[in-house]
Amino acid sequence: MSEASAWLTRLFEGHRLTPTQRRIAQCLIRRPDEAPFLSSVELAGLAGVSQPSVTRFAVALGFDGYPALRRRLRESLRDGRAAAGPDDAGPPANVYQRAVLAEIGHLRQLAAALADTARIEEAGRLLAASRPLPVLGLRAAAAEAGGFAYFAAKVHPDVRLLTEGGSVLADRIEAAADAGASALLCFALPRHPREAAEALAVARGAGLRVVTVADSAVAPVAGPGDLLLSAGVGTGLSFDTACAPALLGRAVLEAMCDALPDAQSRLERFDTRAAERGLFLG
Structure with a gap:
């Protein structure tokens, strides 16, 4: 798992998310490099949910809206690439192992x-x-x-x-x-x-x-x-x-x-x- 995926996993842990919101979270974790550049409409399409569901998801995580969450994702991607080392294996790679x-x-x-x-x-x-x-x-x-x-x-x-x-x-x-x-x-x-x-x-x-x-x-x-x-x-x-x-x-x-x-x-x-x-x- 990449540093970006690990950071996303840590971000979502501890939040009480609905099943719909968890689908969105899993979609982001599977696309850690792509996630910071997705629009709310694009993310909704990939996760199979409505665009308002994406907005509610961002608010559930403590952000003012999806744009604020996306900015944070971009920051984490940049910081993660700078900090990651060649031997950083991270936690298991798939959602089932993590569960x-x-x-x-x-x-x-x-x-x-x-x-x-x-x-x-x-x-x-x-x-x-x-x-x-x-x-x-x-x-x-x-x-x-x-x-x-x-x-x-x-x-x-x-x-x-x-x-x-x-x-x-x-x-x-x-x-x-x-x-x-x-x-x-x-x-x-x-x-x-x-x-x-x-x-x-x-x-x-x-x-x-x-x-x-x-x-x-x-x-x-x-x-x-x-x-x-x-x-x-x-x-x-x-x-x-x-x-x-x-x-x-x-x-x-x-x-x-x-x-x-x-x-x-x-x-x-x-x-x-x-x-x-x-x-x-x-």
Whole structure:
């Protein structure tokens, strides 16, 4: 990868870009020498987006408009050519490798954060004690919530998966509270749905302690009394990659199992029934 491509990659990292804006960013990274001389119309055509999308992209990066971004690209190209050395190999050359390495970085950060187990063990105790246990995940976070709920149901007597928004969602949260729930687990991933924040407000109003697995320690859905656990998401592809939050969810599940005295016996009963019914091929 050239110095110009590396600089472009660093410029885009840390910004919350929409899928359309990421397509524009990837188009620029693939054309680092050509990028500083493209008009907004030309860039829009290459990326397959509208010209206003290019303008919004530049503003999302903190520039007044596309002309200001293009001037900065030209400066970086000039400076990069002057500074680059013959042995400057740079990071991997394609977008897929960069996405994988970014996720590895997030997993390393998560591993370091889990050196202190106090918060995740507290989360496990809170979730283990809740009867029933509502698990919330809307839109992009529905997959993580569904995976957690699937496995949690093998060790917890009453798991209630909540992945559909609308007015019925508030009803289901309140019904869980009325049935004895004391906590709710929420998976919150970008772009954070307004409905998720509204649902968590209902949960807090019903007296539930909210445990949230999110992409950031300052996730917009978090409340001051919540137990928030965070792991970064990858933004190098058109759509977010959430390997670290998914693994964090499994770690929370492990902590919940540790806090459930009958978790192992439940698992053994499930395995026995699964074998009797021939559920699995292996």
